[in-house]
Every structure is written in structure tokens, then in C-alpha cells.
Amino acid sequence: MNSQTSVDYIIVGQGLAGSCLALQLLQENKRIVAIDEFDEHAATQVAAGLFNPITGRVMTKTWKADVLFPYLHDFYRDAETLTGERFFHPMPLYRPFLSIEEQNEWMGKSAHAGLEKYIDAVHTHEVNPGMVRNPYGGLTLKNAGWLDTMKFTKAVRNYLSQNGIFLDGKFDDENLKLINGEVHYLNYRARKIIFCQGVKALKSKLFSWLPIKPLKGETLTLQTEVNAEAIFNRGVFVVPGIWKVGATYQPNDLEPAITTAAREELQGKLDELISFPYRIITQDWGIRPTTPDRRPILGPHPEWPQAIVFNGLGTKGVSLAPYFSAVLAAWIENRGPINKEVDIERYKHYNYGGNIPR
Ligand SMILES: Cc1cc2nc3c(=O)[nH]c(=O)nc-3n(C[C@H](O)[C@H](O)[C@H](O)COP(=O)(O)OP(=O)(O)OC[C@H]3O[C@@H](n4cnc5c(N)ncnc54)[C@H](O)[C@@H]3O)c2cc1C
Numbered sequence: 001m002n003s004q005t006s007v008d009y010i011i012v013g014q015g016l017a018g019s020c021l022a023l024q025l026l027q028e029n030k031r032i033v034a035i036d037e038f039d040e041h042a043a044t045q046v047a048a049g050l051f052n053p054i055t056g057r058v059m060t061k062t063w064k065a066d067v068l069f070p071y072l073h074d075f076y077r078d079a080e081t082l083t084g085e086r087f088f089h090p091m092p093l094y095r096p097f098l099s100i101e102e103q104n105e106w107m108g109k110s111a112h113a114g115l116e117k118y119i120d121a122v123h124t125h126e127v128n129p130g131m132v133r134n135p136y137g138g139l140t141l142k143n144a145g146w147l148d149t150m151k152f153t154k155a156v157r158n159y160l161s162q163n164g165i166f167l168d169g170k171f172d173d174e175n176l177k178l179i180n181g182e183v184h185y186l187n188y189r190a191r192k193i194i195f196c197q198g199v200k201a202l203k204s205k206l207f208s209w210l211p212i213k214p215l216k217g218e219t220l221t222l223q224t225e226v227n228a229e230a231i232f233n234r235g236v237f238v239v240p241g242i243w244k245v246g247a248t249y250q251p252n253d254l255e256p257a258i259t260t261a262a263r264e265e266l267q268g269k270l271d272e273l274i275s276f277p278y279r280i281i282t283q284d285w286g287i288r289p290t291t292p293d294r295r296p297i298l299g300p301h302p303e304w305p306q307a308i309v310f311n312g313l314g315t316k317g318v319s320l321a322p323y324f325s326a327v328l329a330a331w332i333e334n335r336g337p338i339n340k341e342v343d344i345e346r347y348k349h350y351n352y353g354g355n356i357p358r
Contacts, residue, residue, distance in 0.1 A: 003187065007031040009332070010185055010193040012171045015044035016149060016317040017310045018196035019156040020325035023079055028329060033188060034160050035167040041256065043198055043317065046286030048219055048244040049147040050237055051319040052093055053118045059095075059139075061114060063295075068319045069143050075322035076147060083155035089241065090145035092120055094127075094230040096134035096273070103136050110139075118143050132232050133275050144231065146239050147318045173205040178304050192332060194308045198289045206301055207309050209352040210344075215288040215315070216253050218262035219246035220270070224278040235269035243278070245270050258283045290314040298328050299344030302352055308332065309344060 009025055011018050014036035025032050039045065051072060053065040062068075076088035097103045103124055110119045123137035132138075160166035176193070177184040183193045199214045201207045221244055228240035238245050248262045263283055291297060291312040301307040310328055313320050330336035340346075 004189050005033075005187055007033050007165075007188060007190045008192070009033075010035065010183060010188060010190045011196060012036075012193065013196035013198060013200070014153060014157060014160075014166075015042050015196065015198050016047075016153070016321040017198070017313055017325070018194075019044075019153050020075070020321040021194060021196060021310055021328060022156060022160060023075075023082070024325045024329035025332075028333065030333075031165075033165050033167060033190075035169070035171045036157070037170040038168070041284075041286050043217075043286045043288045043313075044149050044153055046217070046219060046284045047149045047317065048237060048239050048242075048246050049149040049318050050093075050144075050231065050239065051147065051316075052141065052144045052231075052233070052237075054115070054141055061118065062316070062319070064323075065118070065319075066114075068323050071326070072319055072322045075326075076152070079152065079156070083159045085151060085155035087148040087151040087155060088145070089148070090143075091240075092230045093141040093144035093233055093237075094132065094134075094138055095141070095233050096132060096138035097136040098234075100136055106139055128228075128230075131226065131228060131276055132273060140230070146231065146242075148242065149318065176205075178306055181306055183306050192306045192308055194310055194328070194332075196310045198311065198313075199287045201289070201309070201311050206304065206307050207311070209350050210297055210309065210311065210347060211292050211350070212297075212311060213251075213290045213292065214254055215290045216250040216255075216285060217247040217288060218250070218258055218266070218283060218285045219244050220263065220266050220280050221245070221282040221284070222278040223281045224276060226276045232273055234273050236266055236273060238270065238274060254287070256285070258285050288313075288315055288317075293341075293346075296320055296324050296342045297344050297347070298324060298331070298338050298342050302344075302348050312342075 008030040009032045011022055011034040014034050022034050053069050055062050106122050110122050118141055120140040120142040125137050126134050175186055183190040201212055232238040236245050245266055289311055297312040331338050
């Protein structure tokens with residue numbers, strides 16, 4: 001006779017989304033099993049892991065920064081304590097000014113309500129000589145930093161494996177059955193199944209209808225003898241320690257390979273930003289799961305409510321995943337709503353028919 005293992009939730013995919021959700025559900029003493037087939041080009045494995053509260057060409061506060069940033073701090077610190085690994089690196093971010101005009105603009109802007117908790121200093125003279133080109137000074141941001149996303153997901157994977165709740169390998173839709181409001185997968189029976197597949201959702205049976213837009217990006221990794229205590233950012237970012245440089249945005253290129261064009265673009269911008277010697281040792285590519293409105297997608301399948309999605313983390317998975325995994329975990333347990341802006345409801349008019357595993 002086949003013995004069945006009963007769990008509360010099956011999680012498919014263990015990138016940033018699946019890892020954060022697994023930790024949230026374990027925190028609530030839920031019985032889970034996570035299934036992941038490691039992919040070195042999954043967005044999480046390639047990301048530089050930056051979190052930065054003020055972004056964009058015109059440098060504005062990122063969406064929900066006042067909620068997301070305090071939350072992510074405690075979340076990743078707790079994850080370090082749980083796993084006994086170190087992967088969270090809060091660190092100032094330094095952005096050189098390109099002109100006196102920009103310097104003046106920031107002298108005024110820095111006093112604006114709401115920005116003071118993210119601006120550490122507005123420098124009107126060169127700082128970090130020999131490291132970064134900044135003849136007009138620059139802006140030091142606080143509440144920024146980077147997550148070693150590879151190390152974080154590895155630590156979570158090890159933790160899940162040690163607790164016997166990790167299946168290493170491909171999740172195959174053919175073995176999924178949704179019967180009587182329950183989920184059956186191989187010898188597992190669960191209340192719900194949550195798909196955290198990144199861009200691979202586009203090949204899934206249940207959620208391929210969602211408007212996940214793949215956005216390729218490439219990074220460089222440097223070797224250098226220098227030490228730095230801040231992330232440098234202008235055109236590209238440079239993360240000290242791992243010395244990652246990135247990232248490109250290549251919406252019209254989904255070739256599974258690195259490109260000369262990306263390398264030249266990154267190197268060109270890097271040479272405008274920094275003044276220390278370096279050697280490029282690797283170049284990587286990965287695909288971000290973005291959405292048309294740049295908001296994550298959370299919630300149940302319109303017809304099969306025991307199948308849930310957590311996706312669309314786009315270019316900011318490090319700062320979005322902790323908070324929105326908490327929102328999703330609370331919603332699953334009937335303890336809170338899903339924010340309208342991220343609710344799968346907004347796409348319910350899409351055609352989701354076909355292929356449902358019964
Ligand atoms: C070049 C680059 C730079 C980036 N830099 C940053 C940055 O600095 N800061 C930031 O916040 N974000 C950054 N991002 C974005 C960030 O990486 C993503 O938002 C985030 O990693 C998405 O996580 P995810 O878990 O949704 O998807 P993924 O990372 O794609 O993880 C999905 C996982 O599910 C697995 N999976 C899917 N289907 C199956 C299946 N059928 N069976 C088994 N396993 C399956 C995949 O193999 C994978 O392991 C960057 C992305 C790229 C590409």
C-alpha cells in the first residue's frame with residue numbers, strides 16, 4: 001500500500017520567493033515540503049542582491065519603502081539566526097553627482113519630509129578618492145545594502161533538507177491532482193500548493209496565462225585588491241565583497257547566453273564610475289520575472305483555489321519577497337487580505353482555461 005505524507009503546503013520553487021515563503025510558514029509551525037530543481041541561471045542565483053530605498057533615473061523613494069525596508073531587515077537577520085549562516089549585509093550606498101546642478105538639487109531635496117530616513121549625507125566635495133569618480137561629491141544613502149542571494153537560498157535549502165522537507169528535482173505537473181479542494185502530488189497530500197517558479201511559470205500548466213514578462217540581465221564579477229565599505233551606484237552598481245557589477249536590462253534578448261554587448265555596456269559604465277584597478281573574472285546571465293505594472297502577483301488560481309501563485313518579483317526581489325511572503329502566509333491562514341495592487345484578481349479577465357490537472 002502507498003503511504004501518504006500529509007502536509008499543509010507544498011511549495012514549488014525555492015528562489016527568493018519560495019525561500020521567504022517557506023520561512024514564513026515554518027515560523028507559523030506549518031507542515032511544508034519545498035520542491036526545487038536548482039538552476040544556476042534562475043534570477044535569484046544571478047542577482048547582485050541589492051536593496052536600495054531610493055532608485056530610478058530621477059531618484060525617488062521606491063514603492064512601499066517605508067514598509068518593506070524595516071521589514072526586510074528583521075526578516076533576513078532572523079533567517080541568519082535560524083540557519084546559522086551570514087548572508088545579509090546592510091551597507092551605505094554612494095551615488096556620485098554628475099554636475100553642480102544635481103548637487104544643488106539634492107541639497108534642497110534632502111530636507112524633504114520622508115527622505116530623511118534614507119539620506120545619510122549630501123557631499124559637496126570629492127570623497128572616496130582613488131575609489132570612485134566624484135568631482136562634484138555625491139549622495140550617501142542609508143537603509144541600503146545587499147543580500148548574498150546564492151548563500152541565502154543555499155542556507156534555506158540546507159535547513160529544509162536537514163529537516164526532511166525538501167525534494168531536490170523537477171516538479172512535474174503531470175503528477176499533480178487537484179481533487180475535492182485538496183492537492184495530491186506523488187505521495188504527498190496537502191491543503192494547498194504554492195507556485196514560486198519565477199519565469200518558469202510561463203511553462204507551467206496552471207499559471208502560464210499570467211503576464212510574467214521575462215527580462216534578461218547580465219552581471220560581471222571583478223577581482224580587485226581594494227576594500228570598500230559602500231556600494232557604488234551610477235549607471236551600474238558595484239557591490240564590494242562579492243565585487244558584482246550590474247545589471248543590464250535586455251528585454252529583447254532571451255538568448256540563454258552572455259553577450260559581448262552587455263559586457264561592453266557594463267564595463268563602459270563601470271569605468272565612468274570607479275577609479276581603482278580590477279580584472280573581470282566572470283560574466284553571468286539570468287532572467288527576471290517582471291510584470292506589466294511592476295507589482296508582484298499573489299493569490300489563488302481563479303478556478304482552483306487550492307493552487308496559489310507568488311511571482312512577479314521583477315527587479316526588486318530582495319526587498320519585496322520578505323514582506324509579501326508574510327502577506328501571503330497571513331492570507332492563506334485567513335488572517336489578512338492581499339493588497340489590491342498585488343492581488344492576482346487584477347488579471348482574472350485573462351484566459352486561464354485549458355490544461356487543468358484533475
Ligand atoms: C542579472 C540580475 C540582477 C538582479 N539584481 C537584483 C538586485 O540587485 N536586487 C534585487 O532585489 N533583485 C535583483 N534581481 C531580481 C531578483 O533576482 C528576482 O526578483 C528574484 O530572484 C525572483 O525570485 P523568484 O524566486 O521569483 O524566481 P527564481 O529566482 O527564478 O526562482 C524560481 C525557482 O523555482 C524553480 N522552479 C521553477 N519551476 C520548477 C519546477 N517545475 N520544478 C522544480 N523547480 C522549479 C527554479 O529552478 C528556481 O530555482 C536581479 C535579477 C537578475 C537576472
